[in-house]
Amino acid sequence: MTPAQMEARIVRYGDLQPCRTAFIDAHTPGSDQKENFTIIGGGVSESADQHVHIKETPGFNIGAAGQPPKCRNSLHTHRTAEVFFVLKGRWRFFWGRSGTAGEVILQEGDIFNIPTGIFRGFENVGTDYGMIMAVLGGDDAGGGVVWAPQVIQEASAHGLILGDNGVLYDSKQGQLLPEGVQAMPVLNDEQLAQIKEPTVQEVVSHYVARYHDMMALSAKAPCNVIGDQALIKDRPGFEVDFISRNSLDTGLYSSERHEILMVMRGHWRLGWEGGSCVLNPGDTCAVPPGLLHALEPSMSGEASLYRVRNTDDQAGLTKDFS
Template identity: 75%
Template sequence: MSLSLQEMESRIVRYGDLQPCRTAFIDAHTPGSDQKENFTIIGGGVSESADQHVHITDTPGFNIGAAGQPPKCRNSLHSHRTAEVFFVLKGRWRFFWGRWGNAGEVVLEEGDIFNIPTGIFRGFENIGTDYGMIMAILGGDDAGGGVIWAPQVIEDARDHGLVLGENGKLYDSKKGQALPEGVKPMPLLTDEELKAFPEPTARDVVPHYVARYWDLMAMAATEPAKVIGENGVLRDKPGFEVELLTRGSIPADPYATDRHEVLMVMRGHWTLRWDGGQKVLAPGDTCAVPPGLRHALAPSMTGEASLYRVRSTGDPAGATWQG
């Protein structure tokens, strides 16, 4: 199998070319959340807005996205039915969870990765001093069928002109939009339904769902560090596996796999070579390598070099929280 330079470039989403959507979710007008930007890199993601740009539409069994936010901007409490994994590309972030966001929290630094348990309400905010970016891996081709919002998020959004229809689409009264005939507003979760959402503490979550970048860098000194997967530091099977690679652990010889592989550069510049050419990947770039393509990676410069490698697996993209 071979790819031309043009074909490979079409499978690379450059950090500098990312196109944001500022109206992706129901809290787009809510004060405190109205400056966030959502990016859909691979797959349809979970955006509720027709304005969302999708860079690569084909899904490899999972979705890749990102969120960019200025300091003090937060993403409102929501839940997913399948995996939502973040690693911090830039900045310092606080993740919090629970019905009201006060069941537990953890602060992540650059490179740290968080496999957020399914079925819990979660949110996050940039607590750094500059614009921050977190990269996301979402389980399943359809990313779990959308977002489940905490009731107060829907109520707050309605007060600021945004209504979510039961069809999962947003309607903005500030633009003169209204729910189409026959479409009802998304119903609020009842008190009985809310009881099904766990309220784990930080002690329940952090040791089993968070991996620190510098711990992984030490593990990846001579071989790839298995982060998420059957033998990973975080032992979930969410439909994909994640490894951290460094200059000391990248295979020297070209290799191929029968699975989809996505390369997400954390630090340094990496040269990707294959039968057909070579390209340089920079921090924040995302590359979708097709199954069967023999390829090799090598850092292009001296200094710190790391990337997250995500591969599809045969596991169903189901729940990860075991309780």
């Protein structure tokens, strides 16, 4: 593989292209400054304006959300896994039918494997622009987002209508639902009653891993964060490892799986038979199966990254609280 071919498989943080109209709450006050990024795969964006950096998926999708302080993402749920780690800032994640069942604060480097079957939202509670990176289960990310009824109702007051084809239409821009397309129905009372309301203890003890703990556990070998026998025991169709400075042998290795490298801190040199490059904080690299490669920090100081690989488990389905 030539350096140019590898570079085409890297999405640089500085090259990320945001979409500010990705979801139904794009005009809702308090949520109208969000930026959505689709890095690998189409994700769950509802807007035709969304730029997709790498279309080929490895069994899951990679995305990101960027938000200024006090900006929030409205309550929604997914049919497949949704995993976030905080790249920049301080974030509050909350859940429940009204967003009041529980909450947790995540700092930079922390990771949250949000279980399926619950409404969730998040907001930047830091003082600067924040960024969270996301892994969504399945090649098609479960077919989209399921919004809490109040989110759809409030959005309609600001001109946005979600069709049952999963596409947004802005009535204030003169857009109408096409023939044969109906407005996305809201969940009824029976469906809402099936939405879980887990406690803070249930969620935080089983689905959150802290950066400082993973740094300590990865002192000599990669820390398995999400997997069958990991810190977060789950089988969502992918596994996640946390790697720090002394976690890896610097020799060449290969994997039969797709390997997505997502740099948290520091600068990492990726070498392979054919070239080398440096990955920086916020960069995402898709290493193809079977490629002999080596990975090591290229500078002194703190260095950490997440490595995501596809598995043979049923794509995207996390365990829940049933």
